[in-house]
Amino acid sequence: MADKAAQGPLSGIRVIDLTSVVFGPYATQIMADMGAEVIKVEPPAGDNTRWITAGPAPGMGGIYVNVNRGKRGVMLDLRQDGDRETLRRLIATADVFIHSMRGSAIAKLGFGYEAVRALRPDIVYTNCYGYSRRGPESDKPAYDDTIQAECGIPHVQGLMNGEPGYVATIMADKVAGLHALYATMMALFHRERTGGRGKGEGQEVEVTMFEAMSSFMLVEHANGAMFSPPTTPAHYHRAVEHNRRPYRTSDGYVAALVYNDKHWSAFMAAIGPSWASEEFSTLEKRAQQIGRVYELLGETFLTRTTQEWLDILGALHIPCARLQSTDALFDNAQLNAIGFFEEVETPQGQVRMPGVPTWFSATPGKVRGPAPMLGQDNQTVLAELESVAPAMVSESK
Incomplete structure (x- = not known):
């Protein structure tokens, strides 16, 4: 029992993570907290979130450090044959492959679902897209602001405040990230029920920001618009009432x-x-x-x-x-009483991480270490591959 508690419920699961920004990394951060070995694969320029907020060292901004904690970091230039072969060898050892590239881009690199499945038939392959490939906007780029706009958030904010506006958090990224997490876990659960690692049925999973946020918004705002004929406009009147405020x-x-x-x-x-x-x-x-x-x-x-x-x-x-500020959360009596924040030693000094918000009696999660510097684990991961994944036939052959 103590061993399980130290490892977490996803102990033994290996995740190859080609996601960036927040949508995908938030999902894989939770996997890492829960004990999965997450190998974050970055291009030479690194994940953009390394640079967009303040941090104690270049390339270690606050958002990056938070959503990539506990992961191993590998830098690969997938334009190069040798680095693509390295990724193929990593995939052969993995349980989950997750990416946030556009469908056409990941296919061009040679890592679409069928190609990855050929390397690891039981793999769970999770696509993190802006829009579903089944629709006309399949390859359209997406960011949190544009998805908020398209799923109606500024509209309902305008009904409340008199002028459209975004909510002051990157809601679309985080909601979609949670969808990516549970969808991947469901696919792993299916694999376990059909034989487990090496024998069970893997599958391809698609999670999209627009569809996830449309579902999220319409929980209450569909309201009477669900019926035929509609009985109300598509908004929940209490939520948009302009007097609804502190x-x-x-x-x-x-x-x-x-x-x-x-x-x-x-x-x-x-x-x-x-x-x-x-x-x-x-x-x-x-x-x-x-x-x-x-x-x-x-x-x-x-x-x-x-x-x-x-x-x-x-x-x-x-x-x-x-009413409290976000700064006040760090001194919140409830959060501190339950040990919510975890102190993590990093090469840049001590970091007080927001902890795991869920609790397990037998296999609790925890923050498992700092976020990786760009490419910091290349040597150790490649050395491990030499013993567990033999070299594959190169693309040129």
Whole structure:
């Protein structure tokens, strides 16, 4: 049991990772946290995220360091025959091959699914694309901003705020990364059920930012547009109500959701606002005039301090929170009590990593080390290949 706990639930799984930026690397970062051996393959220029945020050394920006932690790093120039052969030899030892190149680009290099499957028949091969190959935009480039725009996020932000806007996080990359993670794990589970490593059925998996985010957005925003004929426009009216925002108090702000009938009755009994009436007595009635409800609550929250509201709402078991900055997360009592942050020694010094947000009683995950410098593991990985993967026939033959 102790051995399993040290290794994680994906111990023994080898992942060849040709992804870059955040979409794919976020998926493979979680695989590494859970014990998989992830070999990150980068071109000579390196992953772009090495350079886009501040870090303690050139090429070690914060985003790169976070989403590539615990991986081994190999630099290969796939325009060169010898480096393509090295990649083929790595693939022959792998359980998962995952990439984020466009379909035409990966095929041109000779690493489309059929070519990779010929090297390792039971491999799980995960494509991370902007748009599905089955549609007319199959080879269209995609970034988080463009996917947010196309799946409707700025539109619904505009319904709320009066002007379209992106949400202030790279949501599309991270949501798609989680889809890539679970899809790859499902394919590995299928392989295990059909015989396991070497005998089970591998397969090709496609995960796309646009389709993943469209599914994500339409969970609530499909609303009445799902029906025939449609009963409402495709948005959830409470989510886009312009008065839906943190409540201003007499000295700051508080987030609270006085929403269901139990919470509403408790709030009305405790506060007794002058506007309380049968007009707002049920969730159905409040939902039909949610803007007015938010407006009246907003006026009421101005009458007390933030701490007073936190005390009142906490005693009533009504969901509430003080507004915090992202900096404040590093000092959050809940996160620190559970040991969420992990201190990792790196060549650039100590790094306080956001930890693993899931918990396993037998095989917990953990941050397994720093992100690799560009090409830092070339020698050791190539030396290992000499013993586990014999040289293959070169492309020229």
